[in-house]
Amino acid sequence: MIVSRVHEMFGDEVMIGRWSDEEYVAILSMLPSDGIVLSREVSRKLSGDYPVPELGISQDVALRVTSGIIDRRAGDDQAKFTKSLEKFAEALGKA
Numbered sequence: 001m002i003v004s005r006v007h008e009m010f011g012d013e014v015m016i017g018r019w020s021d022e023e024y025v026a027i028l029s030m031l032p033s034d035g036i037v038l039s040r041e042v043s044r045k046l047s048g049d050y051p052v053p054e055l056g057i058s059q060d061v062a063l064r065v066t067s068g069i070i071d072r073r074a075g076d077d078q079a080k081f082t083k084s085l086e087k088f089a090e091a092l093g094k095a
Contacts (some may be wrong), residue, residue, distance in 0.1 A: 002063075005046055023089050032071045039067040 006016050006026055015027040026042075028035065046065040051058040068091075070084050 002046065006042070009042065009045065019085070019089050025085060025089075032069055035069045035071075039069055043067045 002024055003016055006014060006024075010026075010028065013028060016024055019025045028038070030038070043065045047063060049060040049062050052061045053059075068088060070081070070088055072081050072084075
């Protein structure tokens, strides 16, 4: 559900995947200033109530989206970037 909504917003420009049970990572190539604006928009557009069928009954599930930016430049150390993603995901879990 989340992945399809993000693809609807960005099309083929986004790489998105599940980071953990409740976390996703989306990778886009853009200026950090544009990413900050986009991050807020994604949070606003994706947060809300969603009908989820369970045992033939549709129940609304509240989804709260928290997002942020990790800037990575060409030539940056991949391990450092991955560690930043891990810290980011951990911080989101505490938000």
